[in-house]
Amino acid sequence: MDYTKITETPSNHDDLERMDTATILQKMNGEDKKVADAVALVIPQISKLVDALAERFKSGGRLFYIGAGTSGRLGILDASEIPPTFGMPHERVVGLIAGGDTAIRKAVENAEDDRIQAWKDLMMHNINSNDVVVGIAASGTTPYVLGGIKDARANGLLTAGITNNPGSPLAMAVDIPIEVNVGPEFVTGSTRMKSGTSQKLVLNMISTALMIKIGRVKGNKMVNMQLSNDKLVDRGTRYVMEGLGVDYDEAEALLKKYGSVKKTLEEEGK
Structure with missing residues (x-):
């Protein structure tokens, strides 16, 4: 597939090791300021996903995030905060990561290269056509995510993908592509930086807007939050x-x- 892998293009900054601390931080901050504007451009796609999710949730549907590395951890983070914040059962929004729970804290070698494991992981949750699967991959090429998305779509599930490479295989494989072009990373290829930040923003928007749409917020208050402390x-x-x-x-x-x-x-x- 012919597309530019923006996440691997050279940083806008060089000789980082020669910079003093303040300069490093100022330049990183300058790059970070670009992220929200990039996310703003994909609000129509996020809106389409949220509306589709709300319709399915009212019929008992669920949201599954699948990802590897930073992307997988961000999906798990978002999912794990839904029960305490909005009082929803843990099984309604679920984050899955290549390599399983061990990979949340420690990288599991080669787990992201397994094209069939994501669907196996989803099947453990009795996945069905009323559910929605969102693949998260900055590169848009992660085999674990691509395999899971293709299997989910083949089985009649609605799919979406959050990627930082427009035109990537993930964007082409899903029903609703969310392509956030944040440009090259401050440290070339380090997608835990701007790409990861953009993913966190998008995930916040998806889950929070969904919870509002299905009645878990009143006015501007978290009236369904768990009173756990x-x-x-x-x-x-x-x-x-x-x-x-x-x-x-x-x-x-x-x-x-x-x-x-x-x-x-x-x-x-x-």
Whole structure:
């Protein structure tokens, strides 16, 4: 396939080892400033994915992220934050990484080169045609991701891909390509930098917009969050105070009675 692998093109900066610390950081920051603008250009594609996800979620569908290395870890990070933030069951948004859970902390050699393992991993979750699979790969060429996407699509699932190489094999293989062109990395080829940052931004947008669309946010509040520590109980209490116009002690007592901000507001706001 004829396309330019932008993630491997030379950095805009050279002689990095000769720079003083402040210069290194300033130039890195200058490159990072380009990321949000690059993400803004793909909002139409992200929007298409979110709307499709919301429709499927209302019918019991799920979201699966598949990736390797940094991309896989970012998918797992996003998925792992959905239950505490929005009160959704862990199995509704799932992150899978080449090499399994071991690879979250330590690289597993050659795991990303296995073209059939991603589908095996997905099958462990009884994947079905109501689910959506999002492949994440800065290069757009990771075999683990490509294999999983092709198998998912062949089995009737909606697929999307987040990549930093427009026109890459991943972009060509999915139903909804999200191609974020952040340009060359500060350290040539180090996609944990701008590429990874752009992936984190896109994942934030996908999951947060999805949770809003399916009713897990009220106003601008995380009314379905799990009250799993003192900080979150305090936050929930303040949400109740604002929503019902009561003092802190009463809000806290009501919150503990009903067990969630949403139920408290629904029951006491009648």
